[in-house]
Amino acid sequence: MRIAIIGAGVVGSLIARELTKYEAEIEIFEKYPDVGWGVTKANSGVIHAGYDDEPGTVRSKYCTHGNSLYTKLSYELGFPIKRTGSLVAAFDDEEVKVLEKLLDYGKKNGVEGLKILDKYESLEKEPNLSKMVIASLWAPSTGIIGPWEVAQAAIENAIDNGAKIHLSTEVKGIKKTNKKVLIEVDDRDYEFDFVVNASGLWADVLAESAGVKVTPLHPRKGEYILLDQSDLVRTVVFPVPSKAGKGILVLPTIHNTTLLGPTSEDLPPDWRDRNETTAEGIRKIIENTKKLVPSINLSKSIRTFAGLRPENDLKDFVVVKEENMVNVVATRSPGLTSAPAMAEDIANWIVGLRSLKLNKNFNPYRKPIPRPYEMEDEEKEKLIRENPAFGRVICRCNKVTEGEVIEAIKRGARTLDGVKLRTTAMFGRCQGSFCTVNIMKIIKRETGMDFEDIEKNLPSSKVVDGVLR
Amino acid sequence: MKMRYDVVVLGGGAAGMGAVKGAKDLDASVLLIEREPFTGGVLNQCIHTGFGLQVFKMELTGPEYHEFYRNKIGKFDALYETMVLNIDFDENKIKAMNSEGIHEIEYGALVLATGARERPFEALRVPGTRPAGIFTAGLAQKFVNLENHLPGHRAVIIGSGDIGMIMARRLFLEGVKIEGVYEIMPYPGGLTRNVAQCLEDFNIPLHLSTSVVKIHGKRRLEGVTVAKFENNSPVEGSERFIECDTLVASVGLIPENDLVKGKIEIGPDEGIFVDDLMRTNYENVFACGNNVCIHDLVDFTTTEGEVAGRNAAMVAKRESLPPRAGIIIAGSGIRILSIHYTTATEPFKLYVRVDKPMEIATVNVNDKPVKAAVNARPSEMIELTLNPQKIDLKGKIIVSAKGVKK
Numbered sequence: 001m002r003i004a005i006i007g008a009g010v011v012g013s014l015i016a017r018e019l020t021k022y023e024a025e026i027e028i029f030e031k032y033p034d035v036g037w038g039v040t041k042a043n044s045g046v047i048h049a050g051y052d053d054e055p056g057t058v059r060s061k062y063c064t065h066g067n068s069l070y071t072k073l074s075y076e077l078g079f080p081i082k083r084t085g086s087l088v089a090a091f092d093d094e095e096v097k098v099l100e101k102l103l104d105y106g107k108k109n110g111v112e113g114l115k116i117l118d119k120y121e122s123l124e125k126e127p128n129l130s131k132m133v134i135a136s137l138w139a140p141s142t143g144i145i146g147p148w149e150v151a152q153a154a155i156e157n158a159i160d161n162g163a164k165i166h167l168s169t170e171v172k173g174i175k176k177t178n179k180k181v182l183i184e185v186d187d188r189d190y191e192f193d194f195v196v197n198a199s200g201l202w203a204d205v206l207a208e209s210a211g212v213k214v215t216p217l218h219p220r221k222g223e224y225i226l227l228d229q230s231d232l233v234r235t236v237v238f239p240v241p242s243k244a245g246k247g248i249l250v251l252p253t254i255h256n257t258t259l260l261g262p263t264s265e266d267l268p269p270d271w272r273d274r275n276e277t278t279a280e281g282i283r284k285i286i287e288n289t290k291k292l293v294p295s296i297n298l299s300k301s302i303r304t305f306a307g308l309r310p311e312n313d314l315k316d317f318v319v320v321k322e323e324n325m326v327n328v329v330a331t332r333s334p335g336l337t338s339a340p341a342m343a344e345d346i347a348n349w350i351v352g353l354r355s356l357k358l359n360k361n362f363n364p365y366r367k368p369i370p371r372p373y374e375m376e377d378e379e380k381e382k383l384i385r386e387n388p389a390f391g392r393v394i395c396r397c398n399k400v401t402e403g404e405v406i407e408a409i410k411r412g413a414r415t416l417d418g419v420k421l422r423t424t425a426m427f428g429r430c431q432g433s434f435c436t437v438n439i440m441k442i443i444k445r446e447t448g449m450d451f452e453d454i455e456k457n458l459p460s461s462k463v464v465d466g467v468l469r
Numbered sequence: 470m471k472m473r474y475d476v477v478v479l480g481g482g483a484a485g486m487g488a489v490k491g492a493k494d495l496d497a498s499v500l501l502i503e504r505e506p507f508t509g510g511v512l513n514q515c516i517h518t519g520f521g522l523q524v525f526k527m528e529l530t531g532p533e534y535h536e537f538y539r540n541k542i543g544k545f546d547a548l549y550e551t552m553v554l555n556i557d558f559d560e561n562k563i564k565a566m567n568s569e570g571i572h573e574i575e576y577g578a579l580v581l582a583t584g585a586r587e588r589p590f591e592a593l594r595v596p597g598t599r600p601a602g603i604f605t606a607g608l609a610q611k612f613v614n615l616e617n618h619l620p621g622h623r624a625v626i627i628g629s630g631d632i633g634m635i636m637a638r639r640l641f642l643e644g645v646k647i648e649g650v651y652e653i654m655p656y657p658g659g660l661t662r663n664v665a666q667c668l669e670d671f672n673i674p675l676h677l678s679t680s681v682v683k684i685h686g687k688r689r690l691e692g693v694t695v696a697k698f699e700n701n702s703p704v705e706g707s708e709r710f711i712e713c714d715t716l717v718a719s720v721g722l723i724p725e726n727d728l729v730k731g732k733i734e735i736g737p738d739e740g741i742f743v744d745d746l747m748r749t750n751y752e753n754v755f756a757c758g759n760n761v762c763i764h765d766l767v768d769f770t771t772t773e774g775e776v777a778g779r780n781a782a783m784v785a786k787r788e789s790l791p792p793r794a795g796i797i798i799a800g801s802g803i804r805i806l807s808i809h810y811t812t813a814t815e816p817f818k819l820y821v822r823v824d825k826p827m828e829i830a831t832v833n834v835n836d837k838p839v840k841a842a843v844n845a846r847p848s849e850m851i852e853l854t855l856n857p858q859k860i861d862l863k864g865k866i867i868v869s870a871k872g873v874k875k
Contacts, residue, residue, distance in 0.1 A: 276598045278596045279682070468613065
C-alpha cells in the first residue's frame with residue numbers, strides 16, 4: 001500500500017514516522033527545501049500541559065496526551081526536551097477566577113500536578129516574576145523543545161525505516177479517482193492508495209482540491225523577540241488567557257535564550273506568506289511582557305521574527321477522515337503539543353482501515369547529531385579521537401563544532417538555515433557575523449557547491465552575489 | 470594534555486599579541502590560545518591603511534601591522550583553533566578544546582584579550598521581513614577582502630561606525646552602488662578622518678538623524694524604508710523607500726566576555742573593569758583591548774596589551790604589584806572610561822568618551838581641569854595621562870567633561 005504525506009512539519013513528519021511502523025510505502029512531499037520550515041518553524045516551542053482547552057474540544061482530546069507522548073519521543077528520536085513547568089500569573093481577583101476555571105479544565109482533561117500557588121509560592125518558583133502577582137497556576141508538565149528538531153528527527157527516523165521524501169516539491173492539488181489518489185506536482189502526478197494532508201497553512205486549499213469541504217483557514221500571525229539571556233525565567237510564564245488566546249509569554253528556550261511573544265493577529269486568508277514583523281507588534285510584546293517580568297533587558301535582543309499559524313473560526317482542530325484520505329486542518333495552538341497524539345490516532349485509524357501489518361524491522365531510534373559541548377570530558381575526548389572535527393569550534397556563541405556542521409550537511413542541510421536549525425550555529429548572540437563564512441566554506445568543501453550557490457533558506461535567497469576579480 | 474605556563478593569553482588579536490610580547494619581554498613562559506588558525510584577529514581583514522601611526526610612526530594596512538608586530542615578538546607557544554571551555558579562577562586552570570582533544574592548562578597569570586563582537590542588525594528590532602542580503606560590516610568585509618565575493622550590487626549602510634564607513638568606500642571601489650550611509654544620531658558614529666576619507670572623498674552621502682524603519686523582500690533583500698529620527702523615534706511622514714539588495718550594518722561593537730561573566734567584574738557596557746595595571750578583580754588575571762572597552766585605534770590596544778603582559782609576567786614571577794587605591798567614576802559629560810580603578814603609583818593613560826558632541830570639552834578630574842579637547846565627540850576617545858605625583862588618584866576620582874563654546 002502506497003501512502004502519501006503532504007507536509008513535513010511536526011504533524012506530517014510524526015504521522016509519517018508512525019506509519020513506518022507498518023508495512024506500507026511512505027512518501028512525503030514538502031514544498032520547502034528542508035523539513036519543519038512552515039508553521040513548525042516559528043512558534044513558541046512550548047509543550048503545553050493541556051489546561052487551556054475547553055473539555056470536549058478536539059484540542060482537549062489531543063493536547064494532554066500529546067504532551068505525555070513527548071517524553072518517549074524525545075528518548076527515541078534524540079531531540080532535547082526540558083520539563084520547565086509553567087505559571088499562569090494572575091494580577092487581580094478576576095484573573096484568579098480564571099485560574100480556577102483553568103484548574104477545572106485541566107482536571108477534566110487529565111492534566112496532572114496542577115496547583116494554584118499564592119503570591120509567595122509563585123515568586124519562589126519564578127523570582128523575576130512581577131511582584132504584583134497575587135496567584136498563579138503551576139503546571140509541572142509544561143515543557144520546551146525546538147519544534148523543527150522534532151520534524152527533523154521524525155523524518156530522519158522515517159527515512160531510516162524506509163520512507164521517501166520529496167523536498168522542494170509543492171503539491172498543487174489532490175485528485176481522487178477510483179480507489180486511488182493522485183498527487184499533482186509541477187511536472188507529473190504521483191499515484192497513491194491513501195493520502196494524508198498535513199499541509200499546515202494550506203490544508204484547507206488542498207482538501208478542497210480533492211473535493212473535501214472543511215472550514216476555511218486564515219493565518220494568525222505571532223511575532224516574537226529573542227533575547228540573549230539564559231537566566232531571566234526558569235519556567236514558561238503566561239498571562240491569564242483571553243479570547244485572543246494564551247497571551248504573550250516569557251519563556252526560556254531549549255537553546256539557552258529567552259523568547260518573548262507571540263502576538264496574535266488574524267490576517268486575511270490570502271496573506272499566508274506575510275510573516276513580517278511590525279512596529280505595532282514589537283511594541284505590544286514589550287508592553288505586555290514587561291508586566292509579567294519587569295526586569296526584561298531589551299538591549300539583550302538578538303532577533304525578532306514572526307510565524308503564521310493556521311486558524312479557523314471554530315478555533316479547533318479539524319480531522320476529516322475519509323476512505324482514502326485524511327485531512328488534518330487548523331493545526332493551531334496547541335498543534336505542536338498535540339502532534340504526537342494526532343499522529344498516533346490517525347496512523348492507528350489508517351492501519352485498522354487498511355489492515356496494515358507490523359513492520360518487523362522498524363527501528364524506533366534516531367541518533368542525534370553529537371554535541372561535544374554538552375558532553376562529559378571523557379566522552380568528548382573519545383569523540384574527538386574518532387573524528388577531530390568535533391574538536392574544532394566553528395560557532396563561538398553556541399560552541400558548535402565543525403563535526404556538527406558536517407553531520408548536519410550529511411543529514412540534508414544545504415542552506416545556512418538548514419545548518420542553523422540542525423546545529424544552532426549562527427543562532428546565538430552574534431547571529432552569524434563570525435561563523436557564516438566558515439560554515440559556507442564547510443558546505444562548499446562537503447558538497448562542491450560554490451559560495452554563490454549557497455542560499456540562506458528559500459530559492460533566490462543567495463548569500464553573496466558575484467566575485468571581485 | 471596538561472601544561473603549565475607563567476602567562477596564558479586568551480586571544481591573538483592586537484591586544485593579545487601585545488600581551489604575549491609584554492610577558493616575553495620579562496622572560497616569562499607564555500602560551501597563546503587562539504580560536505582561529507592564525508594570529509591577528511580582525512587585522513587580517515582590514516586591508517585599508519591607517520594602522521600603526523602611534524606605535525610604529527608609520528601608516529600601515531591591517532595585515533602589515535600584524536606582520537610587523539608579529540616579527541617584533543619572535544617565537545612563542547600557541548594553541549590555534551582552540552576554544553577555551555572553562556576557566557577555574559581559584560585553581561588557576563583553563564580547560565580548552567581543539568582537534569587533539571581536551572587540554573588542561575595551569576597559569577601563573579592570565580591575560581584576557583578576547584576582543585569584541587559586532588552588534589547584529591537583527592538586534593535593532595527593525596520591523597519587516599528577514600531576507601538574505603543583510604550583513605554586519607565585519608562579515609561583509611570578510612567576504613570581500615578575504616573570500617573575493619561581493620555581498621551584492623546596491624547597498625545601504627546602516628550606522629556610521631568606522632567599519633561601516635570603511636566598507637562603504639570598499640564596496641564603492643568594487644563597483645557596488647552605495648545608496649548612502651544612514652546614522653540614527655545627529656553626529657557620525659566613527660572617526661572624523663573616516664567621514665572625510667571614506668565618504669566625502671567618494672561623494673557617498675551621510676544622512677544623519679536617519680535610519681531604517683522597515684525591511685522589504687521575502688528571499689533576498691529588495692529594499693528598505695528609511696525615516697528621519699527625532700529623540701529616537703521616526704518622524705511620521707518622513708519615510709522614503711530605497712531599492713537595494715544589500716544592507717551593511719555598523720551599529721556598534723560589544724566587548725566579548727561571555728566566557729568570564731559572573732566571575733570577572735564587568736560594567737554596564739559589557740567591558741571588563743580593570744585598574745591602571747590592566748588587572749581585573751583577580752590579582753593574577755589581566756585584561757586588555759576591546760574586551761575592556763571599545764578602542765578607536767588598534768595602536769591603543771597593543772600598548773594596553775603590553776602593559777597587561779608585563780604585569781602578568783611580574784605576578785607570575787611572584788613579584789608583588791601595588792594594591793588598588795582609588796576608583797574612577799564617570800561623571801557628567803562622560804559616557805565611557807577605559808580604566809575604572811587606580812593604584813596611584815605610576816602615571817597611566819586613561820581613555821574617555823564624552824556623552825555628546827562638544828565644541829571644546831574641558832575634561833576634569835575631581836573638578837580639576839586636566840585636558841581641553843577641540844571638537845570632542847562620543848566617537849573619538851580623549852586620551853588623558855594621569856600622574857599620581859600631580860593629582861590625587863586615591864579614593865573616589867570623578868572624571869567629568871564640560872562643553873564650552875568656541
